[in-house]
Amino acid sequence: MFENLKAQPADKILALMQAFRDDPREDKVDLGVGVYKNARGVTPVMRAVKAAEQRLWQEQETKAYTGLTGDPAFADAMISLVLDDAVARENIAAAATPGGTGACRQAFELIRMANPDARVFVSNPTWPNHLSILSYLGIETVAYRYFDDETRSVDFGGMMEYLGTARAGDVVLLHGCCHNPTGANLNAVEWQAVIDLLNDKGLIPMIDIAYQGFGDGLQDDAAATRMVASQVPECLVAASCSKNFGVYRERTGLLMAISQTTSQQGLNQGTLAFLNRQNYSFPPDHGARLVTMILNDDALRADWASELEEVRLSMLELRKSLAGELQKLSGSDRFAFLAQHRGMFSRLGTTPDKVEKLRADHGIYMIGDSRMNIAGLNARTVPVLAQAIVDAGV
Numbered sequence: 001m002f003e004n005l006k007a008q009p010a011d012k013i014l015a016l017m018q019a020f021r022d023d024p025r026e027d028k029v030d031l032g033v034g035v036y037k038n039a040r041g042v043t044p045v046m047r048a049v050k051a052a053e054q055r056l057w058q059e060q061e062t063k064a065y066t067g068l069t070g071d072p073a074f075a076d077a078m079i080s081l082v083l084d085d086a087v088a089r090e091n092i093a094a095a096a097t098p099g100g101t102g103a104c105r106q107a108f109e110l111i112r113m114a115n116p117d118a119r120v121f122v123s124n125p126t127w128p129n130h131l132s133i134l135s136y137l138g139i140e141t142v143a144y145r146y147f148d149d150e151t152r153s154v155d156f157g158g159m160m161e162y163l164g165t166a167r168a169g170d171v172v173l174l175h176g177c178c179h180n181p182t183g184a185n186l187n188a189v190e191w192q193a194v195i196d197l198l199n200d201k202g203l204i205p206m207i208d209i210a211y212q213g214f215g216d217g218l219q220d221d222a223a224a225t226r227m228v229a230s231q232v233p234e235c236l237v238a239a240s241c242s243k244n245f246g247v248y249r250e251r252t253g254l255l256m257a258i259s260q261t262t263s264q265q266g267l268n269q270g271t272l273a274f275l276n277r278q279n280y281s282f283p284p285d286h287g288a289r290l291v292t293m294i295l296n297d298d299a300l301r302a303d304w305a306s307e308l309e310e311v312r313l314s315m316l317e318l319r320k321s322l323a324g325e326l327q328k329l330s331g332s333d334r335f336a337f338l339a340q341h342r343g344m345f346s347r348l349g350t351t352p353d354k355v356e357k358l359r360a361d362h363g364i365y366m367i368g369d370s371r372m373n374i375a376g377l378n379a380r381t382v383p384v385l386a387q388a389i390v391d392a393g394v
């Protein structure tokens with residue numbers, strides 16, 4: 001049997017993570033996988049997470065199964081974090097999932113069950129694993145124009161033109177904030193135009209929000225998701241806690257399905273439970289429980305929010321200093337976009353050859369499409385990267 005297997009293409013982000021680990025150079029710089037690192041290059045356990053873990057260890061009396069869609073308290077806490085009161089709670093079906101990826105996977109399965117003819121429109125570019133999972137599930141994708149390589153910002157006209165070709169019932173996958181991989185995002189006026197188009201054409205939005213709190217702050221980063229969710233009849237939201245709670249390996253996420261009636265909500269909730277049961281039965285609980293404890297405890301929540309804000313501000317600082325350094329070295333403003341982008345990533349907008357040159361000559365690792373994880377930088381490596389970018393003739 002096994003001899004029939006074919007080697008699968010490696011995920012380019014994870015392959016790069018391995019290549020970095022295998023590189024013996026001491027001064028190598030990892031700008032690959034989207035993981036926050038502090039100034040010492042460490043991905044720390046957040047203070048509030050540690051405190052919640054300690055409390056959990058002391059107080060938890062059972063590890064018996066929760067519900068198929070996880071502990072409802074987790075769903076309630078996350079719904080209020082992401083959506084606030086944009087949508088009535090009784091219209092939201094929700095399931096805990098293994099990370100944001102699990103939420104995306106379950107969302108795609110739900111779409112396929114509900115409408116096997118639906119195509120999923122994805123930004124060009126998008127997170128590569130979106131495409132990989134959609135193709136694995138046999139769901140047709142259509143790429144919509146998103147990033148302008150010249151200006152390194154959103155080609156909004158192009159985006160609207162491409163979305164204009166969608167048919168009623170198609171799904172449009174949108175990044176709630178901190179677009180991965182480009183770092184370029186829509187403004188509020190553009191979001192409203194997208195919402196109007198979705199409603200005019202009968203398209204269903206699916207929002208992937210994996211970086212709430214990493215761009216402009218916890219509330220601002222959720223604003224677009226709330227705008228969409230409150231103005232369309234149906235919507236899917238896949239939320240990740242990996243980055244903003246730093247619980248990457250705990251696999252903590254939530255899928256929300258928003259509809260208009262409580263009877264539809266009931267059907268959606270049952271379908272989400274069914275899908276969880278088919279794929280892995282009960283979702284992981286540890287990370288979800290920590291997140292619930294933090295969000296429901298005033299002191300833990302305040303501490304978490306302030307640490308997250310420190311993380312966000314340090315990334316903004318890195319963006320500014322990289323843009324400034326590049327301005328100095330290149331004598332031009334062509335890298336100013338780095339300070340305008342938001343979130344963990346920016347797409348430098350250079351060729352795979354130059355990305356490879358940066359890796360070979362300088363030990364600087366970024367994804368082949370020139371996506372850089374800004375959070376992989378620190379005060380020492382910013383000038384090193386800037387010099388390497390200029391030397392490589394980017």
Ligand code: LMR
Pocket residue numbers: 013032033034035127129180
């Ligand atoms: C990334 O884009 O680097 C992260 O979302 C991690 C991953 O799983 O790819």
